[in-house]
Amino acid sequence: MPHLGGVEKFSQSISAELAKDSQVTVFCMNTEVQPAVKHEGPVTVHFLPCFPLQKGRFPIPKPSAWRIIRKEISQNPPDFGIVQCRFYLLSYLACLILHQKNIPFIQIEHGAGDIKMQNPIINRIWHCYDNVLTNLEKKIPHDYYAVSYAGLQGLEHYGIKGSGVISNSIAPEDFREALNHPGTWRKAHRIPDDAVIITFSGRIMPEKGILDLLEAFSQLHGENLYLVAAGDGDMKLIEPWKTYENILFPGQIPFAEIPHLLADTQIYCLPSHFIEGKPTGVLEAGCCGNAVVSTNSGGTTEIIPDDRYGKLIPAGDVTALTEALQFYIDHPQEREKAGQNLQTYVLEHFTWKIASKAVYQAMEKTGEHR
Numbered sequence: 001m002p003h004l005g006g007v008e009k010f011s012q013s014i015s016a017e018l019a020k021d022s023q024v025t026v027f028c029m030n031t032e033v034q035p036a037v038k039h040e041g042p043v044t045v046h047f048l049p050c051f052p053l054q055k056g057r058f059p060i061p062k063p064s065a066w067r068i069i070r071k072e073i074s075q076n077p078p079d080f081g082i083v084q085c086r087f088y089l090l091s092y093l094a095c096l097i098l099h100q101k102n103i104p105f106i107q108i109e110h111g112a113g114d115i116k117m118q119n120p121i122i123n124r125i126w127h128c129y130d131n132v133l134t135n136l137e138k139k140i141p142h143d144y145y146a147v148s149y150a151g152l153q154g155l156e157h158y159g160i161k162g163s164g165v166i167s168n169s170i171a172p173e174d175f176r177e178a179l180n181h182p183g184t185w186r187k188a189h190r191i192p193d194d195a196v197i198i199t200f201s202g203r204i205m206p207e208k209g210i211l212d213l214l215e216a217f218s219q220l221h222g223e224n225l226y227l228v229a230a231g232d233g234d235m236k237l238i239e240p241w242k243t244y245e246n247i248l249f250p251g252q253i254p255f256a257e258i259p260h261l262l263a264d265t266q267i268y269c270l271p272s273h274f275i276e277g278k279p280t281g282v283l284e285a286g287c288c289g290n291a292v293v294s295t296n297s298g299g300t301t302e303i304i305p306d307d308r309y310g311k312l313i314p315a316g317d318v319t320a321l322t323e324a325l326q327f328y329i330d331h332p333q334e335r336e337k338a339g340q341n342l343q344t345y346v347l348e349h350f351t352w353k354i355a356s357k358a359v360y361q362a363m364e365k366t367g368e369h370r
Contacts, residue, residue: 017352031056081105112150112298113275148299168278178259195224204233209271216322262288286346289339
């Protein structure tokens with residue numbers, strides 16, 4: 001949770017929503033320097049000791065993490081458990097302990113397909129690891145859910161029949177003030193009022209399509225075009241582009257700044273090569289009325305069902321990406337209409353209030369099966 005990626009943000013947000021009616025305790029890896037226990041409003045968070053491999057993207061729990069979870073669950077046994085993701089060792093550890101303690105639980109899949117690395121050798125190793133860990137988890141009786149219908153289809157690849165969708169979502173109240181007072185981010189970074197801002201938010205890595213976006217941006221035509229690429233990761237990738245005055249790399253920005261950035265954004269772009277579960281950035285951009293250009297795979301197609309809500313392109317197709325961005329630059333009315341349509345759709349279907357109801361329904365369904 002200290003490093004707010006999509007899964008971490010999901011965990012934080014659904015916990016806050018559930019805490020309105022329930023007592024919530026969260027266990028996560030301490031990938032950054034955090035106190036062992038922290039209270040975030042009504043939510044108690046235990047940051048477990050770990051080895052933060054791959055700069056925290058793939059943390060390995062230390063042996064003491066096992067003891068901490070077992071002790072806390074023994075002293076304060078929960079009525080229900082929610083395990084995030086399928087391929088972390090902490091996920092398997094949680095499944096095992098909850099099963100041993102006879103506590104009902106579900107597991108939520110956040111992706112929608114295989115994770116593929118650029119290195120073929122690493123790909124083979126990952127594939128073996130992923131299958132071994134998933135098979136171990138499958139031996140523990142419990143129900144699987146996913147953040148998207150694409151995620152449910154992805155589970156079938158492992159011989160798992162999912163029980164339903166608990167969608168990734170947004171909290172509209174987090175964006176209300178920024179939308180009511182736009183211009184803050186633009187002014188702070190000296191971007192002209194009439195400039196068109198294209199925003200990317202996510203980890204800086206080839207698989208997220210950042211290099212495709214930079215190449216496409218360099219081919220766009222128009223006055224006062226700015227690209228804001230917010231996120232951390234492999235910063236060497238973007239080194240050649242740092243000399244461009246109209247391309248900003250602010251790094252990973254605090255969540256409190258994201259609504260202000262998106263409130264000043266006209267086009268949001270996530271040209272990811274991953275099969276995304278249901279990307280948080282696209283949902284947040286939709287909440288702020290941005291026109292969205294993204295790739296046509298995974299749960300993104302559930303947020304943008306057709307061209308009325310945004311433009312979807314094939315992953316890795318820089319020409320199609322350039323054309324989609326150029327269309328929204330040249331046709332501001334179409335851009336605004338798509339943003340408005342997407343905003344309405346997101347607010348009607350993807351809020352944490354709706355997602356929390358799905359969690360309580362899953363709890364009832366799991367209880368009926370026991």
